[in-house]
Amino acid sequence: MDNAKVDKIVEKHKKDSCQLIGILQDVQKVFNYLPKSALDHLAKKLDIPESQVYNVATFFKAFSLNPRGKHIVHVCMGTACHVRGAKRIMEDVARELSIPEAGGNTKDMEHTVEQVNCVGACALGPVIIYDGEYHGSMTPEKTLKLFKK
Amino acid sequence: MKRQRLNSQESLKKYREALVKARDPNQKVITVCGGTGCIAYGCKKVVEAFKTELEKQGLTDKVKLLVTGCHGFCERGPLVVIRPENLFYQRVKAEDVPEVIEKTVKNGELIERLQYEGKDKKKILKEEDIPFYAKQQRTIFGFNGYVDPKSIDDYIAIGGYSALPKALLEMTSEKIIDEVKKSGLRGRGGGGFLTGAKWEICAAQADQTKYIVCNADEGDPGAYMDRSVLEGNPHSIIEGMLICAKAIGASHAYVYVRNEYPLAVENLGIAIEQARELGLLGKKILGSDVDFDITVNRGGGAFVCGEETALLNSLMGKTGEPHQKPPYPAISGLFGKPTIINNVETWANVPLIISKGSAWFASIGTEKSKGTKIFSLVGKINNTGLVEVPMGMTLREIVYDIGGGILKDKKFKAIQTGGPSGGCLPEEKLDLMVDFDKLTEAGSMMGSGGMIVMDESTCMVDLARYFIDFLKGESCGKCTPCREGLKQMSGILNRICDGNGTEADIETLKDMSETVKDASICALGGTAPNPVLSTIKYFRNEYEAHIRDKKCLAHTCKKLIKFEINQKCTGCTRCVKTCPTTAISGKVKTVHNIDQGKCIQCGVCVDRCPFEAIDVD
Amino acid sequence: MDLSVYASRCVETPEKFSQGHRGCVGCGEVLALRQVFKAVGRDTIVINATGCMEIIASTFPTTTWEIPWIHTLFENTAAVASGIETAYKVMKRKGIYPKDLSVKFLALGGDGATADIGLQALSGAMERGHNFLYVCFDNEAYMNTGVQRSGATPYGASTTTSPAGKTIGQVTWKKNMPAIAIAHNIPYVATANPAYPFDLMEKVKKGQAVEGPAYIHIYSPCPTGWRCPPDLSIRYGRYATESCVFPLFEYENGKYTLNKDIEKPIPVSTYLKGQGRFRHLAEQDVAYIQNHVNNDWAALKKRCQE
């Protein structure tokens, strides 16, 4: 079942191992994270060593090898956001959801918080992306409201 | 609609003429900025509102609604410009839409509250008169306000793809390279290498297979101009690469885009599809002997992939590990073949050089840095956004004239150029002319064009620590100096910020910086110590204050500050409720007190207090 | 550690002992020497006693040695080595050589040069504690001059000076050189065999690294003198160890370690069979040797378990 989904993605990319990163992005979109079984299958399908797949999957920040929560929250830690206080926002989020400051899953698996380096919306700093939706000029209060919603 | 393939210069010309003819220059056009910044401000709702309102009023045929790429003035989004008068409205909300249509579009009346207000409280009517735009020279970026990125017709109608037939059919490859060389265009990605010279080396390689790569992995935090060009005008990139394809004899290109830029990926994909439909990509383009196609590759979120050799590695489905140059990619790059890799902005400049001529391009800028450069002006500044200025403008002009000065009129402290590996320049360097060499001389760099303005509330040691921490996490970990060196530097800087620094630390940092710079494989490590070196050079007093006096002059380093409640406290108890560690106590309507043992210096109370009753020391 | 097939491809190729020498076909000693050279660093001075390795590798005007090399007489190899080592130390102290330079000294000798003629000098050098590594290539006779018996020739072997006929060949048991070296209380002594290249290289590296004298006794099959097929010299090396005739062990700071524990030793006859020098042995002679080997093996195992 799961392998069929992977097969489909691989077919879409014409079995081109150079598209590995793109394929992994798509696989992650389907499963919300990168399960080991899918990656093993992917390696076989593309005829590349598992070690290469694993290396790429752990190298890039966008990939997660562990299951993630229902809602994915990115807190931008780019320079522009940093000078406008992104660190404080992150601390608040971490405290509020009782997760480590580097990000992680909440216990109820509702949220996964991840730090990102720049989302290219620097004029709006500090920025939080909640399930793909940009929220600019965040303050600790606005952040909390966002999570309560 | 299935479009006809354009297979000659003539057919492209006809196609353009037909498009221009069909368009009334006096037609009312409502331009809504659809860049990511404005999307975050809710421009999608505004667009929807315009659509329904236009339909309701039955104006769909008379008034054109154009959703464009980023206009640059992100601070004031969502932006609406009404053409042909170029009336500028800022911070437009969905509720304002009926009024805009009723008053401005139909009757030509102005709505004052949506207009831009200058420093002298005077309302400014037209887009081009706004100081933010007035001083800019928007040769690349200007198109963004006029084209729908999802429509190739818009681009052709304003003269896009006019350099292409010239290059493909009228010029030899030597002529193209010569033209690019004469223009003095230098790589906009940060290296500043002469683009024409790079092409010449690549063209001279005997290998038959060559590749072209567009570097759109804009990993610099605080910079987003490549994103905006790619989102707003993807065809200019395609045209630039096509011209290079003819010049060096390549037939395939890859665009490596960050996955964090979904809109750029989408728009680029549409643009490529449309170009294929018109036969501007594919076999025998415009009847010439050039075959060319483009593949889009998505990145995975790694700053190091902005480095060209790392990017090429990543394009081959591996991790983004750079390797030592030489061999340069122009000689041995993707799959070991000669490869031209240029940044988005560089590609966007190429069609302009071909169509307007190298002399025109070389007339802009300074002696060794030609043309314009887009900067992303962000941080503690009034007019955040993207600005395109000719090379050689001073930092002061950019910060004060275009940027409108520092937020809340605080004191300017430093400007950081060139992304995380650039340097911080102090106030006395504000009159520095911005070009590749001058910035490098001053201990910073051009980089890809990030400009982050900082005011007195930014601690420079903390900032250096932030950058080193960032780069430590972004290092690929391949070579020792970068992996271990940055780790140790980060350790030292963290120690200083925590008030545990020693006198020897500054010298150790300087020693290490030199080694990391020289011995690292790639430019990430090679420039990583810049923030440290430049802050030590210009703000040594702050380091010394942290180390000797255990004081953070900007009151940001947590371990070195203390919160205290002063007599302004009215006893409203707001801070008591928000304090996460119950460090604040006090009865209603009496002055509160902070238990220093419990306080974690989170600063929430300062945010909550409406009376400025909490002092930071 | 038995690393086979692929690991061996990771062995570095450069040796400071180049091709074009005049060693016999299938020479186990040259093989051992090359392995030694793969293990030693480039900052090494070689002191080489008269013997096969000197004859085959240094015929004027050519040379196989790519590092500083000095030829000595049979009797004074260790003495010359200790002289050079001392001189080097003095030069370093006087500041003529840089302090951070670390040069190693490698003395090479055959079994004759080690166990017989040069024993006195070697004993002295070991006792004085010079910082050098002595490697003995043991092919169990004076091969270079035409197979004359030496102190290291094993019981029963037929040589030109101990021909089988009236006697059984060599009538005495092989001199136990490693034990003599151990008796000097030096920090490192080991036995090695080119049939076990990783073990050999590891031991040479160890021997070079220790402070003070080190002695490595390398078993070097010699198809010419042993009168066995040249393509089987490595196999005979393996037989020697697997039948416990030449066990691999090391002695480090007073402790014995068995490097290759043989669970089920093969019979000595497998080893003896096929070598021309042993072909006259009768069944009871083989049984006698087997018995002796068993006793030695048991004694060594006991020592290693201590």
Added chain:
Amino acid sequence: MTKEITITVDGRKVKAAEGLYLLDVLKRNNIYVPSLCHHDQVHPYGVCRICIVEMELNGRRKVMSSCNLKIADGQVFHTTSEKLTKERKILMELMLARSSGAKEVIELAQRLGVEETRFPKEDDGCIMCGLCVKACEQVVGVSAIGFESRGPNRKVSAPFDVEAERCIGCGSCVFICPTNFIKMEDKNHVRKIPLWHVELKMKQCKSCGPDIAPEKQLEYIRNKVKLPENFFDTCLNCRP
């Protein structure tokens, strides 16, 4: 035949074939440049950076690693400048801080005149030279192991840090590891490499008994060279 070219090293003219790596040329000419992650059986990876030299380029001196630098005619190098000595020392200090217990690192550091490191010491036996990964890929050809993560978190590991499926237990990684970080144990007819979480059954000789090599490795060789099925039933000694 390859072209012979001349380069200048520390003022001395050195002749060599074109396209060789600088470090190899220096070694052959007895010019000492320290190196740590270099191994002549593996393509140079150039990560330890200890072998840095200075190359003259347009009147400036550029620091580059010599192990992966292909020489070209007329290049001018310096191997012993004050700057290089200082930078190598700092590199050694960094490496010492990472692997304070690795004998090879300590020795090289002492040789380069570094006794102590200024940085907080850790004792990670791995110096991230990548030789094991490269040997597994280039020499053995199975790519059973690889790198994981990036930056300071980077380490060598089997995929997913569980049993390395492709590992054939040949031990090349163990042999090539310069710091003996990768351990291997043969006991009771089982070969264990704990770092890759593998335990492989050894094949025994049918006629004399002792272990030959891991079954998986023999199988791999047999398939690769197309040997008969029963080829590895007996050990080398028992084969005719």
